[in-house]
Amino acid sequence: MxxxxxxxxxxxxxxxxxxxxxxxxxxxxxxxxxxxxxxxxxxxxxxxxxxxxxxEGKQQLFSEIISDFLEMVVTTVASWEPGAIDSREDLREELTRVGLMLTEELLRNELSTAIFFNEAMAVAPEINELIRHFYETLQAMLSDFNRILCQRGLIAPMDFTILGSMTIGMVERVILERVVYGTLKDAEPRAIVDHLIMHFLAGTIEPIGEPASAGQPVALDRTETSDNAAPTEV
Amino acid sequence: MxxxxxxxxxxxxxxxxxxxxxxxxxxxxxxxxxxxxxxxxxxxxxxxxxxxxxxEGKQQLFSEIISDFLEMVVTTVASWEPGAIDSREDLREELTRVGLMLTEELLRNELSTAIFFNEAMAVAPEINELIRHFYETLQAMLSDFNRILCQRGLIAPMDFTILGSMTIGMVERVILERVVYGTLKDAEPRAIVDHLIMHFLAGTIEPIGEPASAGQPVALDRTETSDNAAPTEV
Amino acid sequence: MxxxxxxxxxxxxxxxxxxxxxxxxxxxxxxxxxxxxxxxxxxxxxxxxxxxxxxEGKQQLFSEIISDFLEMVVTTVASWEPGAIDSREDLREELTRVGLMLTEELLRNELSTAIFFNEAMAVAPEINELIRHFYETLQAMLSDFNRILCQRGLIAPMDFTILGSMTIGMVERVILERVVYGTLKDAEPRAIVDHLIMHFLAGTIEPIGEPASAGQPVALDRTETSDNAAPTEV
Amino acid sequence: MxxxxxxxxxxxxxxxxxxxxxxxxxxxxxxxxxxxxxxxxxxxxxxxxxxxxxxEGKQQLFSEIISDFLEMVVTTVASWEPGAIDSREDLREELTRVGLMLTEELLRNELSTAIFFNEAMAVAPEINELIRHFYETLQAMLSDFNRILCQRGLIAPMDFTILGSMTIGMVERVILERVVYGTLKDAEPRAIVDHLIMHFLAGTIEPIGEPASAGQPVALDRTETSDNAAPTEV
DNA sequence: TATGAATGAGCCTTCATTCAT
DNA sequence: AATGAATGAAGGCTCATTCAT
Missing domain, CATH: 1.10.10.60 (Homeodomain-like)
Incomplete structure (x- = not known):
């Protein structure tokens, strides 16, 4: 039975x-x-x-697909382990781990990712709320992370809400271009994650491409970089 | 007559x-x-x-509204004047000028901005192409800007396509939150622009909020960030 | 199942x-x-x-109705059996058989017949083509019939394309008047068919009404008709 | 003034x-x-x-165009002069005269002719009435003509209403094919008129193409026509 | 559970005609 | 007389959803 x-x-x-x-x-x-x-x-x-x-219907199914997607993202991002992070190098490693995991998940769910970015906001108010809630959750998570990092002196103090939005935007547009539109399809996921993290950590101060020099800011004066007219586009 | x-x-x-x-x-x-x-x-x-x-019809009008919006953005961004920029401080000032102008325009066209972010991708293929073209234009513009900056030693070498996407994402999400959803409505446009620029320039190295200290990185306590030599500011 | x-x-x-x-x-x-x-x-x-x-839609249905009608006509006309026809009398009989059959079919499909004659050409180009094709088929069929008849010496040689058009026109206008407009509703189908056939065979030479005299042309010379005998109108 | x-x-x-x-x-x-x-x-x-x-409007104009056309046809047909007709040869000549005149008019008003045949019945009830009236007029005229001819012994007695319809149909389809569709564009107007008249006069008894023999029925027996497998298509 | 025929509300668009200028 | 902007009625068609079998 x-x-x-x-x-x-x-x-x-x-x-x-x-x-x-x-x-x-x-x-x-x-x-x-x-x-x-x-x-x-x-x-x-x-x-x-x-x-x-x-x-129940077409919209409910769409809603469920979006929910699945959002939950996957939140779960992945929430897997971050701030415990053992004591240095910017630790931070970089942890962010890389999470970044690669997220990238992997999104590539696995390429179609849902595309649907989310292209369609989700234009279906129905209920779904918009779902998404707003998602972003708020993400914001809160990032704010918490960053606050911790700041307390540990790993990042400078600033408006963590704005920082959260910037981070989210940075990540999602890069994902959109790479996963959905294929614009960055020449770039390895690893390179993309490296750029994201380095930019998060040091903006445009530090060069990317020579992992060896990571963590050591380039001297940003003309003499040294003058012969670097054509930077190695990773 | x-x-x-x-x-x-x-x-x-x-x-x-x-x-x-x-x-x-x-x-x-x-x-x-x-x-x-x-x-x-x-x-x-x-x-x-x-x-x-x-x-001609509902869709054509929508298309026109989106076109108007995109043109406004491109025009504003294209008003950047790289000529006299010789230092990171010059750069910061120029970026601030353009950033504030863009912010102002977007606030003036609040509804169009919201429509663009929420609906535009989900209307019709032709409009999607319009938007893809817009992002490609933007990407190209930013790549050019950054290449110039890099040649002048103002930013480090890296993959400028990725950098472009990160910048676009960073900016657009912050705009979305502030202009469309009002999440950041407590933040002054000026503060937002400052955060965007500082993050672009120095990631999370430099604090924001005390204009006085701007340009001088917070001491990111070396003991904790041991192998992370304080970046020398330009 | x-x-x-x-x-x-x-x-x-x-x-x-x-x-x-x-x-x-x-x-x-x-x-x-x-x-x-x-x-x-x-x-x-x-x-x-x-x-x-x-x-599929209103027009497609109309098209189908017209197609049905045309097919019915073609099928009926194509049922003619030229095999055993050796004399004008045989011909008259065979034509009568087909003529009555067609008349019967058209009366059975009175409304379609009316639609065909009144509306069909003014609906859409595709339907016009359908109809043109129908007339061409009919023309070809009639030309073949007549060529055979001519070879057997049953009708005189002439331009069979023109003859075909004349025959089609003759028949269709009589049908139109009788079936669609009821102008000839006093005339029995048989009388109509007789007139059509006699006219086809002998134009206005032979009287109609006295089957007995069929096949024997009235003396059509001036002396006999000069005194203007009032002909008995059928 | x-x-x-x-x-x-x-x-x-x-x-x-x-x-x-x-x-x-x-x-x-x-x-x-x-x-x-x-x-x-x-x-x-x-x-x-x-x-x-x-x-007054689109329909009224259409109505007027159709009226003009119908009037032209009626006028032309009404120009027939039965006075001097005493023989079938006279009749043939008069019919030829009128036939050529009508053909000429229709060719001059090719577009109206096409409109009349293709569209006129499918516009509005008022216009249908106009057209019905036209056909009734034509019918009456032809009946009168034929009655006269019959009285003079030039044509055999029969149902002149049916004969009228047959004549109208014969003529209009040939016109349609020649003037509107161009199917018979290889045939000279004169040849067409000849066929129409000969068919009216003698059905399929007399050959067409050799004016000399006009009026003298071909011997309709196999010997003479056997070698005429391919009739001279005028 | 599965089917698929039936439902019917709802909207974009056209275009002949009007009328203020 | 001429203009041309404005009108507004009207209908073919779609498609998510239901429900009898």
Missing amino acids: SAQRQRRQARRDERREELKQAAIEVFHEHGYHAARVSQIVKKVGVAQGTFYLYF | SAQRQRRQARRDERREELKQAAIEVFHEHGYHAARVSQIVKKVGVAQGTFYLYF | SAQRQRRQARRDERREELKQAAIEVFHEHGYHAARVSQIVKKVGVAQGTFYLYF | SAQRQRRQARRDERREELKQAAIEVFHEHGYHAARVSQIVKKVGVAQGTFYLYF
Whole structure:
């Protein structure tokens, strides 16, 4: 009895996932508004009505897809471990670890990422709230992180709300270009993460490309850099 | 004759602008897809058909609104004058000038800004292309700027494409929060611009908030940041 | 399974036919352009959307109605059997058979016939092509028939393309008047067919009304007719 | 005063005619329903409103165009002079005269002819009545003609209403093909008229192409026509 | 559970006509 | 007479959702 029930539930979950995956593809290809429920069910090979046995409707499914995505991001970012960080080098390492993990996740969920950035804000107020909440959570997390870092003297004091926004923006646009539009597809994830972290840490003071020199600011005077007209674009 | 023609043209332009403005409000309030042409004309007090004397249709008008917005941004950003910049202090001043100007423009076009960030990517492929083109233009402009700065030894060498994306992201998220969502409404435009520039210049090395100390990095306690020699400011 | 599928298909076909029939009535009553889809569905008692489950749109349905009609005509005309025709009498009999069959079909599809003659050319270029093609087919068929008849010495040589057009015109106007406008509603189909055939065979040489004399031309010379005997009008 | 008034009236008539001519072109090119008043005025180079100074509306203008056409046809057909006709040869000559005159007129008004055949019945009930009336007039005229001819022993007695319809149909389809569709454009007007008349007079008994033999029925037996497999298509 | 036929509200757009100038 | 901006009614079609089977 229970075994049969379990099997049924498993089959149900499977089909649900199939539909959701198909929806992600359709939403990605056409955008939410041009996406048709009929296209989704056709991809899976079930009848129109079946869709409504698994989801309340088109919007609710979209909402769920966005929720999944946001939760994944939050979980990844929240995995940061500030405990053992005592130096800027420690910080750099930890940020690199988290950055690479996030990058990996986003690349794994390329379509959802694209949907999130392109469509999510233009579907319905409820979803906008979801997203606003996400950004607020992210802001709060980053503020906490940065406050800790500041207390430990690892970063300078400043308005951590603004800093949080800047960090989020920096990261998300780079992700957008790399994961969604492929503009930065020549750049290795590692290089991208390095740039993000170095920029977070030192703005445009320190060069990137020679890991050896990382942590040691270049002397920013003309004589030394004059022969560096064509910087090595990583 | 000519006088009458001129008067007509003037009235025509005026009405066109009225309709466009009403459309911006409606698009902002309901989003592109939920916006109704009927709501737009009702706001202006003209008949439904009149709308089509001035615009080809709902989407074309949206497209025009986005174009206007993008052009405004590009024009503002392009007003940067790299000529006389010889030091990081010069750079800071020039960036501040442009940053404040952009902020001012965006605040003046608050609704368009919101529409751009929330809706623009989810309307139609043609508009997406418009926007992609915009970002590419921006990227190219920033890359050029940074290359020049780098040649002058004002910033370190790195991948300027990535740097461009980071800068764009940084700026646009802060704008979004401040202008569109009001999250940073407590922060003065000036403070925001300062943060953006300082972060661009020095990441999280330098404190912000005490203009007096600007340019002098906080002592990032060397014991804690042992291998992190205090960066020498220009 | 298969049984249910069959039942469904049957019901589907039935409803499709119902809608098409209703459309024929509406097109006939109001003409294509003034016909409303809403009138069609109301006649059948289904929702507006249902219409689009069965037809791509108003024009496509019209096109289908015309196609059906044209096919019916071509099929009927093509049923002619020239094999055993060796004399003008044989020819007359065969033409009579086909003529009556066509008349019967057209009377059975009175409304479609009317729609064809009144509306079909004024709906859309695609439909015009359909109709042009129909006439070309008919022309070709008639030319072939007549060439055969000529070879057998049953009709005189002449330009069979012109002859084909004359025959088509002769027939279609008589049909139009009888079936569509009812002008000739006093005339029995048989009488009409007789007139058509006799006219085709002998122009105005032979009288119609006394089948007995058929085949024997009235003496058409001046002396006999100069005294102007009042002919008995049938 | 009166001179000025006359000049004004002349200018008015001229412009009215210009508009009507433009309308004919537009109606011909697009069909009545797809024709736009804006296209008509653009052709003439006047404002939209000007159109309504000369015509009550689009439909009324169409109606007028059709009326002009019908009147032209009736006038031409009515020019027949039965007075001196005493023999079938006389008849043939008179019919040829009228036939050529009609053909000439129709070729001169090619566009109106096309509009009449393709569009006229599908515009509005009032116009249909106009056309029905036209056909009835034509019918009556032909019936009268034929009755006279019959009385003079030139044609056999039959149902002259049916004969009238047959004649009208014969003529109009040949015209349609030649003038409107160009299918018979290889045939000289004279050849067409000859065919029409010969068919009217003798159906398919007499050959066409050798005017010499006109009036003398070919012997319709196989021996003479057997080697005539490929009749001279005029 | 699955099906898929049926629903029906809702909107963008066109264009003949009007009328103030 | 001429203009041309303004009108506004009207309808084809879509598609998310429901529900009887």
